[in-house]
Amino acid sequence: MTTSALTKVSEQLCFGGKQIRFTHTSTVLNCDMQFSVFLPPQAETQAVPALYWLSGLTCTDENFSAKAGAQRVAAELGIALIMPDTSPRGDGVPDDADGAYDFGLGAGFYVNATREPFAKHYRMYDYIVSELPQLLEAELPLSAKRAISGHSMGGHGALVIGLRNSERYSSMSAFSPICNPVNCPWGIKAFSGYLGDDKSQWQQYDASVLLAAAQDPLPLLVDQGIADNFYPEQLRTESLIAAAKQSGAKADIRIQAGYDHSYYFIASFIEQHLRFHAKYLMG
Numbered sequence: 001m002t003t004s005a006l007t008k009v010s011e012q013l014c015f016g017g018k019q020i021r022f023t024h025t026s027t028v029l030n031c032d033m034q035f036s037v038f039l040p041p042q043a044e045t046q047a048v049p050a051l052y053w054l055s056g057l058t059c060t061d062e063n064f065s066a067k068a069g070a071q072r073v074a075a076e077l078g079i080a081l082i083m084p085d086t087s088p089r090g091d092g093v094p095d096d097a098d099g100a101y102d103f104g105l106g107a108g109f110y111v112n113a114t115r116e117p118f119a120k121h122y123r124m125y126d127y128i129v130s131e132l133p134q135l136l137e138a139e140l141p142l143s144a145k146r147a148i149s150g151h152s153m154g155g156h157g158a159l160v161i162g163l164r165n166s167e168r169y170s171s172m173s174a175f176s177p178i179c180n181p182v183n184c185p186w187g188i189k190a191f192s193g194y195l196g197d198d199k200s201q202w203q204q205y206d207a208s209v210l211l212a213a214a215q216d217p218l219p220l221l222v223d224q225g226i227a228d229n230f231y232p233e234q235l236r237t238e239s240l241i242a243a244a245k246q247s248g249a250k251a252d253i254r255i256q257a258g259y260d261h262s263y264y265f266i267a268s269f270i271e272q273h274l275r276f277h278a279k280y281l282m283g
Protein backbone atom coordinates (compact mmCIF):
# COMPACT_ATOMS: atom_id res chain seq x y z
CA MET A 1 0.00 0.00 0.00
CA THR A 2 1.26 3.49 -0.81
CA THR A 3 -0.53 6.44 0.78
CA SER A 4 0.51 9.95 -0.14
CA ALA A 5 3.53 9.77 2.13
CA LEU A 6 3.93 6.20 3.43
CA THR A 7 4.90 3.00 1.64
CA LYS A 8 3.99 -0.22 3.39
CA VAL A 9 6.73 -2.84 3.10
CA SER A 10 5.26 -5.58 5.30
CA GLU A 11 2.24 -6.39 7.42
CA GLN A 12 1.53 -9.25 9.83
CA LEU A 13 -1.48 -10.07 11.96
CA CYS A 14 -0.49 -10.02 15.64
CA PHE A 15 -2.86 -10.51 18.62
CA GLY A 16 -5.71 -9.40 16.38
CA GLY A 17 -3.89 -6.19 15.46
CA LYS A 18 -1.45 -5.32 12.68
CA GLN A 19 2.34 -5.22 12.86
CA ILE A 20 3.35 -3.01 9.92
CA ARG A 21 6.61 -1.69 8.52
CA PHE A 22 6.64 1.51 6.45
CA THR A 23 9.18 3.54 4.52
CA HIS A 24 8.90 7.24 3.84
CA THR A 25 11.01 10.18 2.81
CA SER A 26 11.85 12.34 5.80
CA THR A 27 12.19 16.02 5.03
CA VAL A 28 13.66 16.63 8.50
CA LEU A 29 16.37 13.97 8.16
CA ASN A 30 16.91 14.42 4.40
CA CYS A 31 16.79 10.70 3.70
CA ASP A 32 14.45 7.74 3.37
CA MET A 33 13.52 6.13 6.68
CA GLN A 34 11.89 2.92 7.86
CA PHE A 35 9.73 2.59 10.95
CA SER A 36 7.39 0.01 12.45
CA VAL A 37 3.90 0.43 13.85
CA PHE A 38 1.65 -1.90 15.81
CA LEU A 39 -2.01 -1.02 15.38
CA PRO A 40 -4.25 -2.72 17.96
CA PRO A 41 -7.58 -4.25 16.88
CA GLN A 42 -9.43 -1.17 18.22
CA ALA A 43 -7.82 0.91 15.42
CA GLU A 44 -10.21 -0.78 12.95
CA THR A 45 -13.06 1.33 14.30
CA GLN A 46 -11.57 4.32 16.14
CA ALA A 47 -8.52 6.55 16.47
CA VAL A 48 -6.26 5.09 19.16
CA PRO A 49 -3.55 6.65 21.38
CA ALA A 50 0.10 5.85 20.70
CA LEU A 51 3.21 4.95 22.65
CA TYR A 52 6.40 6.08 20.90
CA TRP A 53 9.26 3.67 21.65
CA LEU A 54 12.83 4.92 21.16
CA SER A 55 15.43 2.18 20.85
CA GLY A 56 19.08 2.15 21.86
CA LEU A 57 22.50 2.01 20.27
CA THR A 58 22.86 -0.35 17.29
CA CYS A 59 19.07 -0.84 17.02
CA THR A 60 16.66 -0.34 14.16
CA ASP A 61 12.86 -0.17 14.32
CA GLU A 62 12.80 -3.98 14.53
CA ASN A 63 14.50 -4.74 17.89
CA PHE A 64 11.55 -3.71 20.03
CA SER A 65 8.89 -5.18 17.75
CA ALA A 66 10.64 -8.57 17.64
CA LYS A 67 12.01 -8.90 21.18
CA ALA A 68 9.95 -6.98 23.74
CA GLY A 69 6.68 -8.87 23.43
CA ALA A 70 4.67 -5.67 23.84
CA GLN A 71 1.93 -6.38 21.29
CA ARG A 72 -0.30 -8.65 23.44
CA VAL A 73 -0.88 -6.02 26.13
CA ALA A 74 -0.96 -3.15 23.61
CA ALA A 75 -3.75 -5.04 21.80
CA GLU A 76 -5.65 -5.52 25.06
CA LEU A 77 -5.28 -1.86 26.03
CA GLY A 78 -5.95 -0.41 22.57
CA ILE A 79 -2.60 1.39 22.33
CA ALA A 80 -0.63 1.75 19.08
CA LEU A 81 3.15 1.26 19.26
CA ILE A 82 5.32 3.52 17.11
CA MET A 83 8.88 2.25 16.63
CA PRO A 84 11.20 4.60 14.73
CA ASP A 85 14.76 3.90 13.64
CA THR A 86 17.63 5.22 15.80
CA SER A 87 19.37 7.45 13.24
CA PRO A 88 19.14 8.69 9.69
CA ARG A 89 20.37 6.11 7.16
CA GLY A 90 21.39 5.71 3.56
CA ASP A 91 23.79 7.03 0.95
CA GLY A 92 25.26 10.35 1.91
CA VAL A 93 24.50 10.03 5.63
CA PRO A 94 27.83 10.36 7.47
CA ASP A 95 28.86 7.73 10.02
CA ASP A 96 31.44 7.54 12.79
CA ALA A 97 34.90 7.87 11.24
CA ASP A 98 35.94 4.49 12.70
CA GLY A 99 32.56 2.81 12.26
CA ALA A 100 32.07 2.65 16.04
CA TYR A 101 28.68 1.50 17.34
CA ASP A 102 28.14 4.47 19.68
CA PHE A 103 28.14 7.35 17.17
CA GLY A 104 26.68 7.92 13.71
CA LEU A 105 24.51 5.24 12.12
CA GLY A 106 22.32 3.57 14.74
CA ALA A 107 23.35 6.18 17.30
CA GLY A 108 21.52 9.43 16.57
CA PHE A 109 21.04 10.23 20.28
CA TYR A 110 17.73 12.01 19.56
CA VAL A 111 19.40 15.43 19.20
CA ASN A 112 19.41 18.04 16.44
CA ALA A 113 23.05 18.09 15.35
CA THR A 114 24.58 21.49 14.78
CA ARG A 115 28.07 20.35 13.84
CA GLU A 116 29.13 19.44 10.30
CA PRO A 117 29.02 17.03 8.58
CA PHE A 118 26.12 15.80 10.74
CA ALA A 119 23.76 18.80 10.81
CA LYS A 120 22.09 18.03 7.46
CA HIS A 121 20.77 14.61 8.50
CA TYR A 122 21.09 14.03 12.24
CA ARG A 123 17.95 15.79 13.47
CA MET A 124 16.32 12.94 15.36
CA TYR A 125 14.85 15.27 18.01
CA ASP A 126 12.69 17.12 15.47
CA TYR A 127 11.91 13.86 13.64
CA ILE A 128 10.47 12.25 16.78
CA VAL A 129 8.79 15.32 18.29
CA SER A 130 7.29 16.83 15.11
CA GLU A 131 7.63 15.10 11.76
CA LEU A 132 6.65 11.56 12.69
CA PRO A 133 3.55 12.37 14.82
CA GLN A 134 2.30 14.87 12.24
CA LEU A 135 2.70 12.30 9.46
CA LEU A 136 1.29 9.34 11.36
CA GLU A 137 -1.71 11.16 12.81
CA ALA A 138 -2.61 12.29 9.27
CA GLU A 139 -2.15 8.85 7.65
CA LEU A 140 -3.10 6.27 10.32
CA PRO A 141 -6.01 5.85 12.78
CA LEU A 142 -4.20 7.57 15.64
CA SER A 143 -5.52 10.16 18.06
CA ALA A 144 -3.32 13.00 19.30
CA LYS A 145 -2.83 11.25 22.69
CA ARG A 146 0.81 10.20 22.97
CA ALA A 147 3.17 8.65 25.51
CA ILE A 148 6.90 8.10 25.13
CA SER A 149 9.31 5.41 26.31
CA GLY A 150 12.64 3.91 25.35
CA HIS A 151 15.74 1.94 26.24
CA SER A 152 19.27 3.12 27.02
CA MET A 153 20.07 5.78 24.38
CA GLY A 154 16.33 5.64 23.61
CA GLY A 155 15.53 6.02 27.31
CA HIS A 156 17.60 9.19 27.28
CA GLY A 157 15.65 10.34 24.21
CA ALA A 158 12.28 9.53 25.77
CA LEU A 159 13.05 11.40 29.01
CA VAL A 160 14.50 14.45 27.27
CA ILE A 161 11.62 14.66 24.80
CA GLY A 162 9.01 14.10 27.52
CA LEU A 163 10.60 16.68 29.81
CA ARG A 164 10.82 19.30 27.07
CA ASN A 165 7.39 18.71 25.54
CA SER A 166 5.00 17.99 28.39
CA GLU A 167 2.10 19.41 26.35
CA ARG A 168 2.61 16.79 23.63
CA TYR A 169 2.70 13.63 25.80
CA SER A 170 0.69 12.31 28.73
CA SER A 171 3.44 10.21 30.40
CA MET A 172 7.04 9.07 29.95
CA SER A 173 9.03 6.01 30.95
CA ALA A 174 12.40 4.40 30.33
CA PHE A 175 14.37 1.19 30.71
CA SER A 176 18.07 1.57 31.61
CA PRO A 177 18.20 5.18 30.33
CA ILE A 178 21.38 7.19 29.87
CA CYS A 179 20.34 9.61 32.62
CA ASN A 180 23.15 12.16 32.62
CA PRO A 181 24.82 12.10 29.18
CA VAL A 182 26.87 15.24 29.82
CA ASN A 183 28.75 13.16 32.42
CA CYS A 184 29.23 9.75 30.77
CA PRO A 185 31.51 8.49 27.98
CA TRP A 186 28.70 7.69 25.50
CA GLY A 187 27.10 11.10 25.98
CA ILE A 188 30.34 13.09 25.90
CA LYS A 189 31.36 11.42 22.63
CA ALA A 190 27.93 11.93 21.03
CA PHE A 191 27.38 15.50 22.18
CA SER A 192 30.93 16.57 21.19
CA GLY A 193 30.39 15.10 17.74
CA TYR A 194 26.86 16.32 17.10
CA LEU A 195 26.81 19.59 19.07
CA GLY A 196 30.44 20.68 19.38
CA ASP A 197 32.52 21.67 22.37
CA ASP A 198 30.25 24.34 23.88
CA LYS A 199 28.87 22.35 26.80
CA SER A 200 26.13 24.89 27.46
CA GLN A 201 24.47 23.47 24.30
CA TRP A 202 24.52 19.97 25.78
CA GLN A 203 22.31 20.77 28.77
CA GLN A 204 19.07 20.85 26.74
CA TYR A 205 19.56 17.15 26.01
CA ASP A 206 20.34 15.93 29.53
CA ALA A 207 17.44 14.36 31.44
CA SER A 208 18.99 14.96 34.87
CA VAL A 209 19.62 18.64 34.14
CA LEU A 210 16.07 19.03 32.79
CA LEU A 211 14.37 17.09 35.60
CA ALA A 212 16.22 19.04 38.32
CA ALA A 213 14.70 22.26 36.93
CA ALA A 214 11.28 20.87 35.95
CA GLN A 215 8.18 22.60 37.35
CA ASP A 216 5.45 20.05 36.66
CA PRO A 217 6.95 17.11 34.77
CA LEU A 218 4.93 14.29 33.24
CA PRO A 219 4.33 11.13 35.27
CA LEU A 220 7.60 9.17 35.07
CA LEU A 221 8.48 5.47 35.47
CA VAL A 222 12.06 4.18 35.14
CA ASP A 223 13.40 0.63 35.53
CA GLN A 224 17.13 -0.03 35.92
CA GLY A 225 18.73 -3.46 36.43
CA ILE A 226 21.63 -3.84 38.87
CA ALA A 227 23.32 -6.53 36.75
CA ASP A 228 23.49 -4.15 33.76
CA ASN A 229 27.09 -3.97 32.49
CA PHE A 230 26.58 -0.29 31.56
CA TYR A 231 25.35 0.63 35.06
CA PRO A 232 26.51 2.89 36.60
CA GLU A 233 29.35 4.24 34.39
CA GLN A 234 27.26 5.03 31.29
CA LEU A 235 23.77 5.32 32.73
CA ARG A 236 24.23 7.47 35.87
CA THR A 237 20.86 6.61 37.37
CA GLU A 238 21.86 8.26 40.65
CA SER A 239 21.87 11.66 38.87
CA LEU A 240 18.23 11.19 37.83
CA ILE A 241 17.26 10.16 41.37
CA ALA A 242 18.98 13.28 42.75
CA ALA A 243 17.30 15.47 40.12
CA ALA A 244 13.86 14.10 41.03
CA LYS A 245 14.55 14.86 44.69
CA GLN A 246 15.73 18.37 43.83
CA SER A 247 12.62 19.27 41.82
CA GLY A 248 10.18 17.29 43.98
CA ALA A 249 9.01 15.46 40.84
CA LYS A 250 6.80 12.41 41.24
CA ALA A 251 9.14 9.90 39.65
CA ASP A 252 9.05 6.15 40.21
CA ILE A 253 12.68 5.09 39.61
CA ARG A 254 13.02 1.38 40.38
CA ILE A 255 16.30 -0.48 40.79
CA GLN A 256 15.67 -4.11 39.86
CA ALA A 257 17.91 -6.81 41.34
CA GLY A 258 19.47 -9.30 38.94
CA TYR A 259 18.39 -7.77 35.61
CA ASP A 260 20.87 -6.76 32.89
CA HIS A 261 20.75 -4.36 29.91
CA SER A 262 19.10 -6.76 27.49
CA TYR A 263 15.68 -7.06 25.91
CA TYR A 264 14.98 -9.90 28.40
CA PHE A 265 14.79 -7.13 31.02
CA ILE A 266 12.49 -5.06 28.82
CA ALA A 267 10.27 -8.07 28.11
CA SER A 268 9.98 -8.70 31.86
CA PHE A 269 8.58 -5.24 32.66
CA ILE A 270 7.05 -3.91 29.44
CA GLU A 271 3.56 -4.90 30.55
CA GLN A 272 3.92 -2.72 33.67
CA HIS A 273 5.11 0.20 31.52
CA LEU A 274 2.18 -0.19 29.09
CA ARG A 275 -0.34 -0.27 31.94
CA PHE A 276 1.34 2.77 33.51
CA HIS A 277 1.01 4.72 30.23
CA ALA A 278 -2.57 3.49 29.68
CA LYS A 279 -3.68 5.20 32.92
CA TYR A 280 -2.76 8.60 31.42
CA LEU A 281 -3.48 7.92 27.74
CA MET A 282 -7.01 6.80 28.50
CA GLY A 283 -7.65 9.29 31.31
Ligand SMILES: N[C@@H](CCC(=O)N[C@@H](CSC=O)C(=O)NCC(=O)O)C(=O)O
Pocket (backbone or CB within 6 Å): 055, 056, 057, 058, 059, 063, 067, 101, 151, 152, 153, 154, 261, 262, 263
Ligand atom coordinates in the same frame (compact mmCIF):
# COMPACT_ATOMS: atom_id res chain seq x y z
N1 LIG B 1 27.47 -3.64 20.73
C1 LIG B 1 27.70 -2.92 21.92
C2 LIG B 1 26.45 -2.78 22.77
C3 LIG B 1 25.21 -2.50 21.99
C4 LIG B 1 24.00 -2.64 22.89
O1 LIG B 1 24.03 -3.22 23.95
N2 LIG B 1 22.92 -2.05 22.42
C5 LIG B 1 21.73 -2.07 23.22
C6 LIG B 1 21.38 -0.66 23.55
S1 LIG B 1 22.73 0.09 24.43
C7 LIG B 1 22.28 1.72 24.62
O2 LIG B 1 21.73 2.41 23.90
C8 LIG B 1 20.62 -2.76 22.45
O3 LIG B 1 19.46 -2.49 22.66
N3 LIG B 1 21.00 -3.66 21.57
C9 LIG B 1 20.10 -4.35 20.68
C10 LIG B 1 19.48 -5.62 21.20
O4 LIG B 1 18.60 -6.14 20.49
O5 LIG B 1 19.84 -6.08 22.29
C11 LIG B 1 28.75 -3.61 22.75
O6 LIG B 1 29.17 -4.65 22.30
O7 LIG B 1 29.08 -3.13 23.84
